[in-house]
Amino acid sequence: MTSILSYIQQAHKVAIFTHQSPDGDAMGSSLAMYHYIISLGKEAQVIVPNAFPDFLAWMPGADSVLLYDTHQAQADAYLDAADLVICTDFNAPNRIGALGDKMLSLTCPKVMIDHHLHPSDFADFIVSVPEASSTCELVCELLSTLNSQLSIPIAQCLYTGLMTDTGNFSYNSNRPQIYPMIASLIEAGVDKDAIYNAVFNQYSVDRMKLVGYCLYQKMRVFPEHHAALIYLNRKELYRFNFQKGDAEGIVNMPLQSKDIHYSVFMREDKATPDEMEKNGGIKTKIKLSFRSQGDRPVNVFASEVFNGGGHTNAAGGEYYGTLAEAVQLFLDNYAKYFKA
């Protein structure tokens, strides 16, 4: 793992990438690396494929992040002069959309630090630890080997990813080593209660009503397989003034029932021009989220049927076509992947 640090030592202008629709771990791991690298007096730039949700905008350094979908020319100019690419929290070029093609065209060294299964072999040096709670756990371990005091911005970024990728330490959080790590982040100046509030208590009233609508009107339950499915079309999203990030967490809610062990959430979205080009001009993308409890993998279903992947209990995928087709695909396949 410390080999990553020698790549950094030799670099002067570093680009840091993380996955599309960045979550707390994506933003936390990339921004922690950013703060570390600029603290060495080197140039660094976080570039993300598309916008991150507003509830992460408070993160230190978030205002310096470049969005590739809206600032491609500026990002490309930076990348053409970069001498190192660091990839955090993703395992394959297709997880960063159009930025993936640009990355593959760059000749500078690329390193990856991630916790998703089955990394693709696109980087010169790969740290892949699927049993880690989060990429932030891995970055924390990496930076801790330096024996230097973690700065407050770095500690805040790392705590955010540890907190969000474990649902505030309610899943994926049995690795004992994360708790001394959290203690060290608090000692470094993290106010964990303030971060919880900044991330989890920031919803709009519209979003609260959307949740009510999903649970009351839209949750289909498949009792034999202890499964729930919620899906929303564009009209429904519009009705609740849907904003990026509003879907966050809805997929977890059915699991609060003692009768539900699998939960799937789908929503209709527009394909980007790049996605349209790659999918025969289809304009509609269905974004799927999968969650489960215990020994009930959902990543296999996500990867085999919905071109996605992820972890045992939290996975995602996508489908290019209508929402009705995606729902039918779910109905045709769930019994094969979900235990009765």
Ligand code: 5GP
């Ligand atoms: P979420 O449901 O929060 O969007 O995603 C949960 C997890 O599933 C993410 O941490 C990520 O590992 C994985 N994931 C989500 N969407 C995709 C996708 O389209 N492809 C792949 N390979 N993994 C995904």
Ligand code: MN
């Ligand atoms: Mn992650």
